[in-house]
Amino acid sequence: MKLVSVGSQGRDLPPDVLAASGNTPFSRFNITVGNEYRAHAMELSTYGLNVLVVVDTGWSYWVPISLFRVVDGALPAHWEFAVVENGGPVLALWGYPSLIHDPDHHDDLIEREPAAVEVFRREAGIGDSGPKG
Template sequence: MGEVDRTSYSPLNVGDCYVVYAMMFISDRVDYLVRTPEQPPFWVPSSLFRLVDARIPAGWEFSITQMRPDYKCLFDAFKISCLVGYPLLVNEYLHYVGVVEGDPVEVLRFMEEEQHHI
């Protein structure tokens, strides 16, 4: 959330297609959870993308952060109002934090979800 005008979103490449694994609604913007083959998943502003397929995957769930004690700190600190994505991300706060921080255990759990359900 500490983007500045010079924030780099490499390893993304202009013109490449990326799967969106979740969406995060922050004040007046939406971020996507994406990944490249060499990287763990990371959040990037949706304004960097052109949607090719706008369908929501079956099985996705949502979490209104203000209504969930474990996720409420996301609203308080960053104004994240809602998460929409695979169930593990929106129902297990420690998994969400682990994905954001690149924790190897939680990234592995993400990869397992990616292979089976996402």
């Protein structure tokens, strides 16, 4: 799935998404308006739909889909889906196998655990450039 950024700050989010997400109007997402990004996964959370993209710093981040325009909605053939029933804010996930099958991977990736970053880079087809851990 290919996306083009149409916003890069909290103030660019719809008011309901901004209020529910915990971001502020001054939040910055390290994406550049007009640049193309590839969605490596999607999550449905209690405050909306988010996409996992590699931001301008080279790190992966969950970013509200509201900050993008979809230019190619094709989903990768290797993506899988799961309903998440752990009582947390994430309700469902679409993405590469470890995101779906390893219950710790999502949070480990957010925490920048080196093993999770490596798995993400390998399964998402990310090259060797960018941060490693």
